[in-house]
Every structure is written in structure tokens, then in C-alpha cells.
Amino acid sequence: MNKSCTLLAAAAVALSLLAPTTLAGTTKTASDYADLTGVNSELTTKIDALLAKGVFEGVSDDSFGISQPITRAQFAKVACLVFGLPVDSTIPTTSFSDVRFDDPANSWAIPYIEAAKRAGLIDGITDTTFAPGDHVSIGQLDTVLVKGLGKKVNGAASPWYADAVIQATQLSIHPANKSGDEIASRADLVLSAYAALQAAQPTQPAEQQEQVSISSVQATGDHTVQVLLDNAVDTSKATLSLTKDGAAVAATTTWSADGKSAVLTLPVGAKLSSGSYAVTLGGLAGSQIKGATGTVTIGTSAESGNITYAVTELYEVSNVIDSGLTASATGTQGYVTQAQAEDPTLSKFAKEIELTATTSSGEEVAIPGIIQSISSSNTAVVKAAVSSDRKGFVLGNKAGTAAVSIVYTAVNGATKQMTIPVTVKDVNVAADMIEAGESSIEHSLTVTGGVYSSHFNAYEKMDLKITDNYGIEYEVNEIQQYNFALGTMFYAEDITGDPDAGSAGTVTVEADGAVHIRGNVNKFTLTALIPNGDKAYASVDVTRD
Template identity: 45%
Template sequence: MKSNKLTVISTTAMALSLFASLTLVQPASAAVKTSADFTDLTGSNSALKTKIDRMIADGIFEGVSDSTFGISQNMTRAQFAKVATKIYNIPVDLTINVSSFTDVHADDAANGWAIPYIEAAKKAGLIDGVTATTFLPGESVTAAQLDTVLLKGLGKTVSMTNSPWYTDAVKQATALGIHPTSKSGDQAATREDLVLSSYGAQEAFNAQKPPVVTPSNPGNVSVIGDYRLASVIDSGLTSSATGTITKTIAEDPTLSKFAKEIKIKVTSSGGEEVATPGIVQSAIAADSSIAKVGLTSDHRAYVLGNKPGTTDVSLIVQIGNGEAKQLHVTVTVENTSVSVKTLTAGETSITQPMTLGVGDSVYKANFDAYTAMNLKATDNYGNTYENLDIALYNFALGTLFITNDVQGEAGSAVGSVSVDRDGTVHVTGNVTSFELTAVSASGVKVTSYVTLTK
């Protein structure tokens, strides 16, 4: 997503940024202002003033001068950077005074103050430059760009493949009530839009924070595991999904079996591992064209491979009321197809009854091979598929069943055993036992022994 948006923003000269060329830092001893102190808010409605007061008190907004809030002024990229980090609790190192962008300088009276926020937002994967080296901190932000960053901070996946590129961003933001009212995606966003949209986003963000767990001040929080993934989208694999597993499901990090959960390990100050519920507040891929990330309602993050490459995934985690922490994990997407590495059967000895149908003189049995064998497959990227999951993802795994050594009672012709493509086993006539073997496209196999009873 980032690379797509970067292209759009670069070509249209509409980029995103952080929040502050218009802010003034007040001395620590100065009283916190309210909306009543700004002359250009005199005619504003009470609901807007209440939101402004709350965000001023939280240190998110300040005026553009001692008596002016700048409510109708366009919002700059530098201003938006500060707001984004503040509302999503992204850690900011205020000692940073050198920017990674050539056009952001500490001695710039208009935008120099924003360097720590720009760098924090960039590191978190929320906002990038308009080019690899320039940020354009004083440029205006469009409504769609505002939507996109706020949605990413809420852990939403935004598609940019439509025309115009911001169609999905505007749709999602409107549904959440955070899109600037009566504005098209390509219109400039004002500071009033920023107040209303970011206030709504912060409310949504706070509502999805994880519950308090123990310890509230853990000794260490870290990402564990190997995050190598297959290129399942760009390779066209997900386009071959059929049946219950649609292309949409196969490409959703929170639903797809091709995705991996980003595992978080929490230890106490004494070094003991602590069991916790989901604690991830946001997850953002630095380059979503390489990997897609998703956040579930129970605060767990998942990543899915799109195209070959390496990207950083930034996570914001919080345990209880403790300080939010930022974690990073490197995700590598490889141009290697998904294949079964191991195949195991939880049931290697299966007993199935045969019955007579109404008006039928031939004994029959029908059963599902996947569940009867209690089959489990692990692919070459460590993802597991159990029972019917294997059938649902067979467009990638290529599992089939074969039968051998079919036995029947002596004195009569041996009956028949067949297996449908969906794994349904049909047994007809004089059959007392047979071998049922599951074979993957990679050649891995496992066998169970089936006994028929009457």
C-alpha cells in the first residue's frame, strides 16, 4: 500500500505529513488554552469546541498564534504527522533533530519542529515521503490522504487499485464516520477536518484497545518467530481459489491460511513468560505491495505475502495501562510456491460401519477422508492446515487420496472403494478393509488402515 500511495502522491503532488508547522510550543508554565482563547472559534458550534478543547488538553493541537486557532486553514503534511503519532500513541523521540528527508531542516521555523514526529510516523509506516529523499512538509493534505493514514493507524487494509486510487479509502472512512464531510477525496483537508476526523479515529482507536492484563509493566515485550512467506497474491495463487475459500478470503491476512500471526512474547521482570490476550493496537507494513497486514478484533496481527521482497512491519503494542511500545519485524516474501512439507494422520486405524439402504441389498459406506484420518498438513512456510482446511486449500496443496489392498470376505467377489476429488470415500459391497493413503502434490504421503463393520 505504501508504495502505491507514494506513487500517487508523488505524481499528483499531494502528500501526507505531520501536524505542526502551524503549532506553537507553549512554555511549561503557561496555562493550557481552550477554544475560548481563539478569536476565530467564536462562531463555531459547541460540539466542535468540545472536541478542540479535548485535543488541546491532550497535547494534540495548539493554535497557529496566541489568539488564532487556524480552523479554516489547510492542513500541512508536517501538521498531520504530529496528530497521527499522538492519536495512535506512537513513541516519539523528541531528541531527534536531523531528518531523513533533505527538505526538512531543524532551522526551518515553519516545519523544523516536526522532525521527531515525521521520523516517528515514517518508522511506524504511517506516512512516507513524496520521494525517497523529500517530504514536502508544507504541502497540503487531501481528504483521501487523511483517510488513508487514519485507516492504517486503525489497522485497516486500504486498496489503492481502484480509479481514482482513493475510492476504497473514502468508502471505509465514510463508513467509520471519519471522512471529512461533503468533501471528495482529492479536495484539500482543513484543520477543522483534521480535528473532526482525528477525534473520531482516536475514539475508535481507544475503543479497540486490549483489556488490562498482568503484568502491567512487563520486563520485556518482543516479536518471535520466522516471517518468511510465499508470494501468494502476485504469483496468481489466490486467483485460483475456489468454493468456500474465495479470492477475497485467500487475500485477507486475518482470514487466509496462507497468512502468519505475528507472535508477541511477554516476559515478567523476573524473566518468566506471561500468557496474555492480544495486545497489538496497530500493525503497518512499510511496503504493502510486498506484504499485507491485518489486525483482528481481538488485537492479533497477521501478515500475508503479496510479491517477492523484504519489508518492515511496525507494531504498536500495549499491555494494560502501561506505556505503548513499538516493535519491528522483518518480513521476507519469496518467489517459491506453497507445497506440503509434512502430512500426518491423527487416526491411522479407522473403523467405519457399512449399512443397508431402504430396499437395498448391498452394504455401503460413505465418509470424509480428511476428517476420518484427522489429517494435518504443514506447508513449506510453517503454516498448518487441518482436516477440511486441507480440502478448502487444495487449490494450493494438491492433496488426493488413493486406495490399496482392498480386502473382502472369502467366497464372494470383493467390492469397490473409490474416492471423489473432494475426499468423499465410497465403499460398496464386500469390503472388510483397505488402505487409504493421502498424497500431496509434493509427494508427501501418509496412510491409514480402514476396517469396515456391518
């Protein structure tokens, strides 16, 4: 993974996390914290400014924690606030498996991590992990803040943070007398965040400012649209208007502090519906606007050039978490663990979002790794995540409907978005159909202590496939791993042996599908049964070595 992307992500998260501490509506100041007594006035002045803007808070009522290290989760929150990223406080989970809504240590950071990621400023340590509790180094601090100010950083330098440190020093962001490999303290973050906040404010007269374009438009819920710009604007003059299929849509604009993004919110009771929405930037001199319009499609298909991108399936999944089904995934008897069963990128209960690209002549175009991100408007209903190979998945939590937003890369390289509804039903997962790929099995016995015996795995020998009531297919070992939901049972019948060798032997089948053959057996029928009565059969011929 690109180190600079990881650092940018961490920094963006760090800048937006910390909120102001207030008592009876009064914002705290440096004088309220005992550990800031004796700290130089320059530092306390900056702390007061950041407290007033809500960028920081203390680690307790009377301690600021000035010398403590900062974590990636804390750094993420600070980044959002410094760079004015829109934060959706209703998001309870993330794309990262190690940042969970039931984690008391880091769950508070979820909205900030998602906001920074959505803005393109955040990445994980890996594609699926964020390491929220890891400490942030000075090099990471510099890299994120420099990139957050729109600068390019050469991550191939040696050491990797060398270029970031040089640029941060030139921008007066780098903490004095600190090397890039040192762990950053909260004091370092105060100095750097204050400098970055100052640098992020547009200071040029309007007529001298760079031209601005709408770089991204995304639906971030069923009644909100996020707009990102490639340069800051004067928010006292700039306007954003929303239209759907050419008709005006009422919306309230909330600008970020740095003037680089905004959220358009529909009136109470109004929701985004299927169709093409356009956002238009206005209120500025014509010479200042380079790209005035951005679009987002809400629905199951969208066109880009001569290619149509579509999701043709109506997605329905079961409420496997809220119903308690995944609690039966104990990790024993061949079952998967509960963590696997509840991870959208790993669980068989999840459904993959099938996004197809088709030309005007009807020819399907293969685009590997097309999905860049996927998010749910209500993760209490639907969990959504992207795997390392850029496939999107949805998993049902509790009954209801959620809007799932898919950000994907078009053939021409442009980033596009589509929003689809996903319904979670209060209907348990159940095996609906069972098939045996092998209906005739040959198996040999070996003699131990004068007795012929052997065993085999019924799932594997029969090459089983089960389809559940949601159309999800389970094959061989997957059936065993999810049999706590599928309820497959095996039994042996019509057992025969060599009539010249006496009575027929025995065939027993255990709960995990292990078939044990003992004694005088030369043939039997192995049956796999699912709860609805559907069966699969295999005739087993037994030989002796």
C-alpha cells in the same frame, strides 16, 4: 463498539480528504462552479477560503455539489486536512476489508483513512469494516469536530449525539437549524469545517499557551517518523530533533497546519535501522514543555520497565497474490473464496505475529489483545491487518521485503511501537509433511436396494494435519479448503471382502476427499499423498449394520 469512537473516526476521515482543484497552477474559487450562483456571500467566502487551503474541491469541473450529502470516505479526507494530519500517499490499502486498493469508488481515500486512524481519530463501523459510502449525519459531524478540537463528548447521552450538538453549538460549529439525526450536506460540512479550522488555530500568546508533551512517536515507513503532540505549538519556534542510541540523526521536520503533529523525514537514501530512536521537542520556553521526549524502537525487541517485548521469528511468507495462487481459491470443491484467501485476518497463507512479553527472570507474561495496530511500509509487498481479537497478521503479495510496524500495549498500559522486517519469497506454497491423527478407522455400511454402501470424509476420518514449506499447519477441513495449493490426493488399496460373499466390492475417492464404499468390502487401506511423495495411512475396518 463505542459510538463516539466510530464518529470521531468518520469525522477525522472527512476533514482531510478533499484536495484543491487547480488549472494551470490556479486554485479554483466559488465563481468557477455553476451551482454556487446565487449562494449567499458568507457561504461563498468560506468556500473560497477552504478551496484555497486545499480542504475542498468540486464534484466536477463546473459543479461544487453544494446540496449533496457527504460520505464517510469524503469526511475522512476533509478531517485530515482541517486538523493537519500527516498523510502517506504510498499506502494502497487499509485495515478495513471494505476499503480496497482495487475499488475505483473509494481507493483514493485509503491514505486519509489510514492517517486518521494512525492519529487515533478514526474507527470503523465494526472492527473490520469502514462503510466508506455511508452518509454522515449532523450528530456524527458535530462529534468528530468537537473531539478533533480536544473536547470530551458524552456518548451515553440520549440521544447519543445530544452532548456533541450542545458543544458544537457553543463552539459555533453546529449547522444552524439542523437536528443531530439529519444527513449532513456539503454546505453543512463547509460551515462546520471552516469553523473547526478557525478554532484549531492557536491564538493565545506563547506565554499563556498550555504546556505541551510528545504523546506518540511512530515509524511510518523506512525513512519517516511521525510525532504527535497533546497540544498545539508555535511551529515557527518549536523544533524536533532525532537521535538513535544517543547519536544525532539528520531529519527534516514537516509540521501539520494545526501545530499538533509533525513528520521527520530522513535524507534521500537513508533508512531507519534497528535500534532505539528518541525525538526531543525544543525551541520553546522551558515552562511550556511538559514532556520533551518520545521514543520508538526499530527492531525485534524492546524493553519497558522489567518486561521485554520480542518477536523472535524471522517472518517469511509466499507471494500468494502476485503469483496467482489465490486466484485458484474458487469457493467450489470445498475451497475457500479468493477474498478469504487474500484477507490477512482470515487466510491460512497469512502468519500471525507472535509478540511475547517476558520478565527479567525469564517468565512469560500473558497479555491478551496486546497488538493495537499493524501496518506495512509497502502493502504491494506485504499486507498487514489486526483481527477483532487484536492479533496481528501478515500476508505476502509479491516478492520483496517490507517493514511492518506494530503498535502494542505494554503491561503498564503505555502504547509502544516495534518495527520488524517481513520477507516475501517467490517460492510457491507447498505441502511439506503430512500426518494422520487416526491410523485405524472403523466404519459401518448400510443396505440400500439390496446393496451395502456408505461414504465418509477422508480429511475428517483420518484427522489429517499438513505442514507447508513456510511452517504453517493446516488441520482437517483447512486442508480441504486450501488443497488447491497443498495438492493432497487420496486412494484406496488392499481392498478385501468376505470370501464367502463373492468378489470384493469397490472403494472410490473423489477430489473433495469423499470416500465411497460399495458392495462386499470389509477392509482396505486409505492413503493420503502429497506432491513431495510423503504419505499418511489409515487402516479402515468395515462392518455391516
